[in-house]
Every structure is written in C-alpha cells, then in structure tokens.
Amino acid sequence: MIKTSNLTKKYGDFTALENLNIEIKEGEILCLLGANGAGKSTTINLLLNFIAPTSGSAYINGLDVTKHPKKTKPYLTYIPENLMLYPTLTAIENLDYFLGIGGKSFSKTELRSFLGQAGLQEEAFEKRVQYFSKGMRQKVGIALAIAKEAKVLLLDEPTSGLDPKSSNEFGELLKNMKLANVAMLMATHDIFRAKEIGTHIGIMKEGVLKHHFLNDDITLQDLEKVYLETMTVNEEAL
C-alpha cells in the first residue's frame, strides 16, 4: 500500500531525507520515531506530494505519487498534528465538505454514522467545530478515513498534545483501522504509543532511517534504549 524507493529530499546542501526504503502493507502500522528534523514529516509530505522528491519514488497503492498525484488521493487520508477544520461549520458539515471535494456524497444519516464510528459523541455532530478539542477534531479526521474507506492513513504526530485518555482513545481507533486493513504511517515522539499500536517501528535521525523493527521483535525497554542511544551518538562524539 505504501512504498518508498530510495526516497530523497534535499534543500540545497541540507539533506532532509536520504534514501528511504520502506513498505507498509494492508493492516500494518509503521510508527516512525525521531527527534524534530529527523525527516518524519518530510516523508509524509513526500507521500502526499506536497513537496517533490529530489530523487527516488514514493508509491501509494502502487501508484507513483508524483506521476499520479490526483489518482492517489482517494486512497489516503491525512491527519496532521493539529487537524484544523472550518470553525463556523459543524462536524457533519466539515465531513460532508471534505468528502464532497473528494468526489464522495453521503446522506446525513451516513455522515452521523461515520462520526459515531470515529468515536465522536452524538451531541457534538451538529456543533460548530470552533468549540472542539484537538481530540474531537482528530476524530472527525478518522471519520473522514472511515467514510472514504481509505486504504492509507498518514498521521503526523496525531497524539501530541492529547491528554492520556484522548490519546488512548485515538490509539484504539487506529487499532480498529488496522483491523479494517488500512495501511498506516504514523510519525510520533511517543515511544509508548508507537509500541502499543505499531506493527513496525522505525527510528529516524537526520533524514536517515537508522533502525527498523517488527514490533514483536523488540520490548518497550529495548526500544527506549535503542532510541536514546541513537539520539545521543552524535552528541557524545561532540
């Protein structure tokens, strides 16, 4: 579903991403860990074709995202760190709009059902989203993925800033999406959440994927140890 082949992004002399090769299949979640500037968001932006790669390719459902930018969009849903919606529209209206511009039309009952499946409380359906918390807005994003029957979910630090309860709820939603065979790439700082929901875990540093584990092959303690070691190697050298 998601594949990159020697994906590289450079800004002048600065290399934001170097030769990234990953593959995420249906029902798999790759959680990318790393400090700010490690290249996690760059990877997502390249998969969304928001930026063009310097070299290499990125594929969604077998389609090269730079060659078929419009064709890849119906397969994916993107949830940024701070999902912003139109504040004067209700949750249903926002969902209806984003689905509409993606070429999908649903009845109000169906829209309510999607929001319900995403865990949004019913009384919030008709409320303007200007009054929504970040967690509630993320749920509208998940509802969008459910309604679109998205095969790919790209999440850029979706749980940062969420309270533990909301973060846990969000994790549960992603697990449900995994059961629905959605391929997910999640950039995060949260080692605990990555270990909890990821099928694969990667550690990135300075644009390079330093480690790539199967979740079952590593314990939380070892993951934390490897992560900290990876992050401190250069600092010690200095």
Added chain:
Amino acid sequence: MIFYIIKKELKEIFRDGRFRISAGIVLLLAIIAFFITFKQYKNTTLQYDEAKKSERRVWESQGEKNPHSAAHYGNYVFKPKSPLSLIDQGVDKYTGISVFLEAHSRNEAGYSDAADQTALSRFGELTPDFILLYIIPLILILIGYNTFSKEIEGNTSFILKSQGVTGWKLVIGKWLAVLIPSVTITTILFVTAGIVLSNMDNYGLFEWKEICFLYLVYLLYYLIFTNIVLFISSLVKKSGISLVINLVFWVLACFVAPKVASDLADTRYPYPTHQEFNEQIAEENKKGLDGHDPWSDKAQQLKAEMLKKHKVDSLHKLPFNFNAYLMQKSEEHQAEVFAKHYSILKQQAKKQDDVYKSLASISPFLPTRFLSMAIANTDYQSHWDFSEAAEEYRVDVQRFLNGTTEKNSKYGERYVAPADTWKKLKEFEYVSPTFKEVFKQNTSIFLILVLWFVISSIVLFFTNKTY
C-alpha cells in the same frame, strides 16, 4: 466538487456576523437610494411635463405681437429625464436640464439640481449608482479578502490538498461564492427598477434591452473586482494584509483614478474661461451683420445686393420686409459664430473625453462609470446632444419668426402677428440617442471593460498555484 465548495463558502459567508450586518446595511441603503431616486425621478418628470405644457401655453397665449419681440421674449426647452437615470443620474445634476432660447444668443443649460442645493451636497448623494459603483465592490472585498488566505491561516489548506482538490475548481467555487451575494443584491435592484419603469406611463421610453445591458456592464465590473480580490487573497498569506491591499486598490480604482484622469484631461486640454469664451463670440459677432444696426457697412452691403437682385431702387419696393430679412441674416451669422465656437468647445471636450477614456485602462471603475452614464443617457455626450438639439430648435424658431415678418409685411412697417401665429411654431421634442447609437459611440470603452475581465480572469486562474 464545485457545488460543495460554493455551498461551504456561502455557509461561511452567511454565518459571518460582519457580512450579515454589512449586507443588511447595503441592502437597506440600496432600497433607500432607490426609493429616493425614484421619488426624485417621478417628481422631476412630472415637473418636466408641467413646465413643458406651461411654457407652451405661455408661448401660445402671447396674443398679437411683433415676432421679433416674441423672439426676445423667448421660451424654455427642457431635457426629459431618461428612464435609466433612475439608476445612474450621471452629470444631469450638474449640467442642468433646461435651456432658455432667445434671439441673438445661445444660452447654456441652467437650473441644475446642484445649484439649488446647499454646500452639503458636495459630499454626494445616496443614489443607486453610488451603491453599485462604490459600495458593492466594498462588499466584494469584505466577502473575498480572506478567501484563500484563511485556508493558509487556518491550516485547512493541507487537508484540502490531501483530499485531491483541483485548483481551478476550487477557484471557480470560491469565485462564484464571493459573487453570489453581491450579484443577488444587484439583480434585485435592477429587476425592481425594470419592473417599476416598465409599468410607468408617460415617464420616457423604457427599453428592457437597455437595462439588461446596463446590468451586464455592472456584472462585468463585479466579475473584475472579484478576480482582483481573489488574486490578492491568493498572493498574501495573512488576511489582514490582504484586506489592506484590497482596500488600497478600492481607493485607487474608485477615487484616485477618476480624479487623476479628470485632472490630466483638464490640464492637457483646458477649457477657456466663461469670460474668454463669451468675449471671443462677441468679438466675432461684431464682425458680421447686426440685425439691430441697419446703418452698418454689412447691412448697407446686403441692402445694395437685394436692391440689385430684385432690380428696384427702394427697400419699400422689395417683395418682403427687408428689416426682417436683415434680422434673419444676422441670426444666421450669429448662429454660425455660435456653432463655430461651440464646435471648438465640443472638440476640446471630445479631446478631454478621449484622454479620460484612454485612461479607462488604469481602473475598471472608469469604463464602468462611462458606460453606465452613457446607457442611462446622463453622460456629458448626452448633455451636448441636448444642447445642440436646443440650439437647432432656437435657429428654427428665429427663422420661423423672422420669416413670418418677412413674408407678411413690407419694409418700414411695424408688423404685428395675429394671435394664432405662435401655435404654428412646432414644439421642441428632444429624442435621446438610441441604444444602438450609444453603444456604437462607446464600443471601445466596452471592449476595455471586457479586456479588464479577460486579463483579470487569466491572472486569477492561471497564476493560482496554491492547489
């Protein structure tokens, strides 16, 4: 996709309190402006009708009188109000709508509305054209200044892009959404004006095609403004900056450009002062025949020519009244002098107009203003047209009066025309230029407006690379 974009944009616009308040105020102002202008239009047209009838009644009831005395007694002619002046009063308010016609003199139109008003009228009036030309573009700015910048500020542009939104469809959707409220207000105004005018009797010749064309002109104006507003919004990332740039554009286009154009035209082709102009005419009149001075060289020369032509030795033996003939020849000379000097003035006005119109390319306001006044028959050209028709009629009146004396009396006699003479003079009927004539005169201006639309559309649709 476009439908979803329009629906969402309109929801946002109508849920915005600022828009609801301002649109409500504009609609209220438009209704008030329309009502005030309609009342003025109805009153002026009634007054025109009454004045015209009363003037004719006075003319016809002069009784037995010498025709030249009647010529000096004079009469007024009035410019009828054009039906579309209900929408655009143009320069009518300043140029005056009546001309006093008398012997030996070509008078300017007088009794303008502006002359009857206090100095406060300098601040302008609440008229439909004010709403259409100045206020509705402001509403377009208010609705559209943050159309694109709000997506960047609100971080919604990323999720939009991730949904695969097509750039041109997004622009079309937003463009239509910005236009719909303003076009609705304009349509209501024009349809109301059309229905009111088409149901009024004796209020001038109203034609739907004229009002439809006027509507098209304003529609083009709003399309251009919308293109520019959205273009600015797509260029800048902050809504506040977009609002300021848009307002600066509005001030430049609607207030500064007309002043600059007007000053430039006036500096390049200045009018003579009233005093200079009258002195030049008086000077040249002196060189020709004077109907009141039979002893002048020119009069003596004419006398000799007539005696020779009719092979008689005395003016008494001529088959017509020589004094009346002299008077008519003098009138013809004066009419030629007036025609010559007014023609120079008109040429100067035309040059000014050309400069003014050539500057129509600096602001979409200018071609819209010109076309609006031209279609409504309230522009300066229409004023000239009326002035010339009045002068033509004045020359005809003098010919009729001098001819009456010439034919019915002999030299030396004091002719008194019978009371029914005055009824024989045909009434002044001013017919405004037809829509076809007006359009022909203003084709270049219309093309400039169309060009504004085409270029601004290209700029908006082909430079928008945000999505």
